[in-house]
Every structure is written in C-alpha cells, then in structure tokens.
Amino acid sequence: MTPRNAAPRVSVIGTGYLGATHAAAMAELGFDVVGIDSDASKIEALASGRLPFFEPGLAELIQTHLASGRLRFTTELADAVGSSDIHFICVGTPQRMGSHAANTDYVEGAVAAVARALTHDGIVVGKSTVPVGTAARLRELVEALVPDGITAELIWNPEFLREGKAVEDTLRPDRIVIGGASEAAEQALRTLYATPISNGTPVIACDLPTAELVKVSANAFLATKISFINAIAELCDASGADVTVLADALGHDARIGRKFLNAGLGFGGGCLPKDIRALTHRAAELGAMGAVGLLEQVDDINMSQRQRVVDLALDAVGGSPLLARIGVLGAAFKPHTDDVRDSPALNVAAALHLRGAQVAVYDPAAGETGRRTFPTLGFVDSLEDAVAGADVLLVLTEWSEFIDADPEAVGRMVRARTIIDARNCLDAAAWRAAGWTVRGLGRSTAQAESRSLVLA
Ligand code: UGA
Numbered sequence: 409m410t411p412r413n414a415a416p417r418v419s420v421i422g423t424g425y426l427g428a429t430h431a432a433a434m435a436e437l438g439f440d441v442v443g444i445d446s447d448a449s450k451i452e453a454l455a456s457g458r459l460p461f462f463e464p465g466l467a468e469l470i471q472t473h474l475a476s477g478r479l480r481f482t483t484e485l486a487d488a489v490g491s492s493d494i495h496f497i498c499v500g501t502p503q504r505m506g507s508h509a510a511n512t513d514y515v516e517g518a519v520a521a522v523a524r525a526l527t528h529d530g531i532v533v534g535k536s537t538v539p540v541g542t543a544a545r546l547r548e549l550v551e552a553l554v555p556d557g558i559t560a561e562l563i564w565n566p567e568f569l570r571e572g573k574a575v576e577d578t579l580r581p582d583r584i585v586i587g588g589a590s591e592a593a594e595q596a597l598r599t600l601y602a603t604p605i606s607n608g609t610p611v612i613a614c615d616l617p618t619a620e621l622v623k624v625s626a627n628a629f630l631a632t633k634i635s636f637i638n639a640i641a642e643l644c645d646a647s648g649a650d651v652t653v654l655a656d657a658l659g660h661d662a663r664i665g666r667k668f669l670n671a672g673l674g675f676g677g678g679c680l681p682k683d684i685r686a687l688t689h690r691a692a693e694l695g696a697m698g699a700v701g702l703l704e705q706v707d708d709i710n711m712s713q714r715q716r717v718v719d720l721a722l723d724a725v726g727g728s729p730l731l732a733r734i735g736v737l738g739a740a741f742k743p744h745t746d747d748v749r750d751s752p753a754l755n756v757a758a759a760l761h762l763r764g765a766q767v768a769v770y771d772p773a774a775g776e777t778g779r780r781t782f783p784t785l786g787f788v789d790s791l792e793d794a795v796a797g798a799d800v801l802l803v804l805t806e807w808s809e810f811i812d813a814d815p816e817a818v819g820r821m822v823r824a825r826t827i828i829d830a831r832n833c834l835d836a837a838a839w840r841a842a843g844w845t846v847r848g849l850g851r852s853t854a855q856a857e858s859r860s861l862v863l864a
Pocket of ligand 1: 627
C-alpha cells in the first residue's frame with residue numbers, strides 16, 4: 409500500500425467505453441492512473457490522445473491528463489498493477505455465444521491476472537456488469553491467487569454511465585454503490601470519489617449481490633419503462649390516441665417521470681438488450697420465474713417495434729420493396745454515439761435491404777461503424793445523398809440534424825413526400841404543412857392531423 413495519507417494510485421483494467429472514461433475521470437479527480445488493455449492498437453491510440461470510439465469530451469479529457477502526467481496507458485499489466493493500489497476491473501461481459509448468459513471469462517481473467525501480479529496490499533474493484541453471484545466467486549479467486557503475505561480485498565462498485573454522456577456521468581454520478589467493502593476499503597473509495605461526494609452524490613454501501621443486482625435492475629427498469637410506453641403506443645394506434653401527448657401527461661406525475669417514456673423504435677446498444685437477457689438467464693437459474701416472465705415480455709415488445717417499422721416502410725412503398733428507394737436517417741442505436749451494437753436502426757435498414765429495397769443510410773457519426781458491421785448495406789455521407797430520389801424516408805435515430813432538417817428543402821429532393829418518424833422526434837405538423845405524409849409510432853395519423861389542425 410502507499411504510505412498512510414498518500415493519495416491512492418489507480419489502475420484500470422480494460423479501456424473500452426467504461427475503462428477509458430473511468431481512467432480519465434479518476435485522473436481528473438486528482439489521482440495518478442494507469443489504463444491497461446491487452447489490445448495494443450487501442451492502447452497506442454489512447455496513449456496518443458486518440459479514441460478508438462466516439463464519445464463527446466473524452467478525447468479532450470484524456471489529452472489533458474496525458475499532458476498533466478496523471479494518466480498513462482500500457483499493455484504491461486504486471487508493471488501497472490505493481491505501481492498501483494486500487495485496481496478497477498472494467499473489461500466487457502458480452503453475451504455468450506449461443507446463450508443469453510453473460511460471458512464472465514474476461515472479468516475472471518482480469519481479476520486473476522491482477523491478483524497474481526500484486527506486489528503489495530491492494531483493493532480490487534469490480535465495475536463490469538456481471539450476473540449476481542459472480543463477485544463472491546471472484547473473491548475466492550483473489551484469495552486463492554494472491555501471493556503469500558499480501559492482502560487483497562475484492563469489492564463491487566457498478567458503473568451507470570450512458571454512452572454519449574459518459575464523462576459527465578462518471579464525474580457527476582447519480583449515486584455511488586459500494587458492495588462488500590470492509591471499512592478500510594469503503595474509506596479508500598470514499599477518498600477516490602471525494603469530489604462527487606462533496607457535491608452531493610449519495611453513497612450506498614451494501615453487500616456484493618446487492619451491488620451486482622443494482623446495476624442490472626437499473627437497466628431492466630429503464631428497459632421496462634421503454635417497453636411499457638411502446639405497449640401503450642400500440643394501444644394508441646389502435647384507438648386513435650397520441651402517445652407523445654399521453655407520455656407528457658404521464659410524466660407530470662413525479663412518481664412516473666417523463667424520462668425514458670419516448671415511444672418508438674425501442675432500445676438497443678451494448679447494454680440494455682444484453683443486460684436484460686443475461687438477467688433473464690440468471691433469474692431462471694435462480695428460479696425467480698416472475699422476473700423471467702416480466703423481462704421476456706419487455707424484450708419481446710422491444711423487438712417487435714423493429715418489425716412494426718419494417719411493416720410501416722413496406723406499407724408506404726405499396727407492399728413490394730423491390731423497386732423502392734428507401735432513405736434511412738440514422739444507424740447508431742441512439743444519438744451522440746457511433747455505436748451500432750444491436751442498433752434498432754441498423755436492424756431495420758438491414759431488414760429492408762435484405763428484402764430487396766435500395767436502401768441509402770446516413771448517420772452523422774456511425775457511418776464507419778455501420779459500414780464495418782454491415783458492409784453490403786448502402787451507406788452515404790450526407791443527408792442529401794440519403795434522401796435523393798427516395799420513395800419513403802425513415803428517421804431511425806433522433807439526431808438533431810434530422811430534427812432540424814427543413815421539410816420543404818428535403819421535399820424537393822425526394823420522389824414521394826412520405827416520412828416514417830420511428831423516434832417520434834419530428835415536428836409532425838411542420839412536415840405535414842410542407843405536404844408530407846408523416847407516420848409515427850403510437851401517433852395515429854388521424855389524431856396527429858387533428859392536433860396539427862388545432863395547433864394551426
Ligand atoms: C444504458 C443505461 O442508461 C446506463 O445507465 C447504463 O450504465 C448503461 O446502459 C450500461 O449498462 O453501461 P446506454 O446503453 O448508453 O446506457 O443508452 P441509453 O441512453 O440508456 O439508451 C438505450 C436505448 O434506449 C437507446 O436505443 C435509446 O434510443 C432507447 N430509448 C431511450 C428509447 O427507446 N426511449 C426512451 O425514452 C429512452
């Protein structure tokens with residue numbers, strides 16, 4: 409350990425979204441940090457201040473602390489662990505091939521490597537999202553592997569950052585959960601997080617399984633909220649109601665809240681879909697069948713949103729996509745990211761492409777990642793190229809470039825003025841005023857027309 413009262417030195421194992429952001433944030437909070445990854449190209453990029461992915465504000469923060477000398481990156485785990493006191497495990501837990509279970513091999517590998525490399529007492533802090541029960545197993549692993557005479561404690565401190573807002577979420581988290589910590593370990597983490605704590609972030613100290621479950625339950629709740637409003641959107645379509653007005657009205661009840669009540673194409677990305685599936689799998693293993701049923705329904709509703717948008721697009725081009733040109737606006741799973749992992753947008757674009765339509769996809773940030781993921785899909789580099797000659801436009805990711813587009817100018821470039829607003833993000837009245845047919849999800853045309861009449 410560092411001498412008493414000296415600031416703890418931090419190592420961060422795994423430098424993806426979570427680890428790179430956490431490392432930079434710890435440096436910003438005043439600590440000496442080393443980020444470690446086995447991927448040499450990733451480390452090379454980070455060490456020269458470049459990000460291997462898109463995340464607003466993160467490259468600048470990394471550059472600042474490469475320059476301040478508080479942050480460095482290496483592939484040499486043993487050296488880095490030897491010169492640090494608190495070791496954060498930030499490696500991924502992808503879905504296992506052929507199963508919904510989370511693959512915890514990388515976490516186990518990282519924890520084992522750290523435990524073996526310890527040269528002095530330390531704290532191993534899990535941040536990765538893991539199935540409940542994993543941390544207890546890892547604790548035994550640390551105890552078995554730690555060199556004689558060295559004491560290491562494994563605790564859990566889940567991360568709640570959102571892509572696109574990762575820096576803000578890490579520097580100013582909603583809450584800090586510390587699971588399974590002794591008094592000394594809790595105190596060490598309180599020292600690391602002293603700045604957000606002094607700014608009012610609450611700390612919840614709990615046992616290991618509670619800390620593991622807080623994380624996945626948070627994502628499961630957010631997913632449930634989205635699928636709830638999408639189920640209500642279906643009811644709105646069937647009854648002539650408008651889900652956006654309904655969500656506004658619901659949201660005024662502070663117990664419900666307006667956030668995560670946007671109906672539309674549903675959730676995707678590297679976290680929510682994977683986490684609810686892993687949780688469903690784990691719940692089944694533990695015999696918690698109520699949770700299994702609920703989460704399966706959430707997943708089902710979410711996936712059916714993608715089919716609904718495909719159906720709306722097919723309907724708009726008269727049932728046969730073969731001669732249709734479809735302009736797709738958005739490929740990322742949400743705005744402010746280039747991430748296309750389990751992206752509903754890419755999924756819908758690909759489904760229409762596979763049905764034989766000529767699909768032109770434009771995304772302000774995710775063109776490159778989209779191309780890599782789906783090389784046979786037609787990606788273009790501007791909104792103009794995506795809409796030119798289109799029989800129907802689909803807004804699949806709510807980037808402001810699409811929300812702010814001029815309906816009249818776009819209208820002059822298309823073959824037919826039909827737009828499917830799968831994120832319910834457009835000013836439908838303004839588009840209709842420019843002669844467009846606008847279809848949303850949960851916003852029946854009749855109701856939306858009558859609203860725009862009232863507004864006019
Ligand atoms: C999510 C959680 O929000 C984070 O708290 C968590 O830390 C993270 O997963 C993780 O586990 O690492 P993220 O995947 O970045 O973060 O994305 P969100 O902002 O949660 O959005 C997820 C999806 O839900 C997006 O596809 C978005 O378009 C969709 N969504 C969101 C809706 O369909 N409707 C809404 O009202 C809100």
